[in-house]
Amino acid sequence: MNTPEFYRRRQKAIVFLGLMLFALILFFIQIWLFVMTLENMLAGRTAMAVPGAIASLALFATNLWMLRGVQRLMKIN
Amino acid sequence: MNERLQEEFPIEWEDDHFVTRREFFRFLTLASGGLALGTVAVAAYSKIPKGQRSFDPALICKVADLKPGTSLHFSFPRPSDLCLLICRKDGKYVAYSRRCTHLSCPVQYEVGDHVERLYCPCHNGAFSVDDGRVLQGPPPHPIPQLMLEQRGDEIWATGIKVGEEA
Structure with missing residues (x-):
């Protein structure tokens, strides 16, 4: 029953869950960045617009990188 | 037991679709991309000189x-x-x-x-x-x-x- 394959799958599932939770946290940070940029733009303050956009793009790149890592992880037997 | 359960709670299991964790992760990444795009659009609009x-x-x-x-x-x-x-x-x-x-x-x-x-x-x-x-x-x-x-x-x-x- 407890074959090496069993432990490998369990480990993969835990790693996957961890990555997904981290991606979710980054997603919420992106929501906050979007709302902050929009609010500041409407108030006429544009100083943080470009840094906010850069940060959001960096978070998206991180999410994309993690997705590719997950897909690679799933392919490994 | 399962037959009785299906009799009393008839759900069309063939039509049902569970979202797998992979699909959820993909959707999260897509939504993340959408948010990044939205933030970039707002930043670009705010930099347009209003004059x-x-x-x-x-x-x-x-x-x-x-x-x-x-x-x-x-x-x-x-x-x-x-x-x-x-x-x-x-x-x-x-x-x-x-x-x-x-x-x-x-x-x-x-x-x-x-x-x-x-x-x-x-x-x-x-x-x-x-x-x-x-x-x-x-x-x-x-x-x-x-x-x-x-x-x-x-x-x-x-x-x-x-x-x-x-």
Whole structure:
């Protein structure tokens, strides 16, 4: 029953869950960045617009990188 | 047991679709991309120079109607857009919106020996007559300045300079 394959799958599932939770946290940070940029733009303050956009793009790149890592992880037997 | 469960809770399992963790992760990444795109769009829009907006010129008054250190109320471009034409102490003409950028109270032209400013009595806000910037109080933005043109002995309003960030 407890074959090496069993432990490998369990480990993969835990790693996957961890990555997904981290991606979710980054997603919420992106929501906050979007709302902050929009609010500041409407108030006429544009100083943080470009840094906010850069940060959001960096978070998206991180999410994309993690997705590719997950897909690679799933392919490994 | 399963047969009885399916009898009492008939769910069409073939039509049901569970979202797998992989699909959820993909969707999360897609939503993340959408948010990044939205933030970039907002940042790009905020960097577009707003400049000024022109309207049909409107005659305000004649030059002789205002003495230095006095002001005149008028509406431009719509009747509900209250404005203030000021003949400054040095004789120059400037015009601003009368609505305070805090809570839209009408501002007054305050002039004295050592003071010349736009004053909002509601919350003790004040703006400069040079460029409309905030001098004191809670207003978050400079007060919008109007574009004026002198045609002979007449003063005309031609547009509004869109406000810059405070």
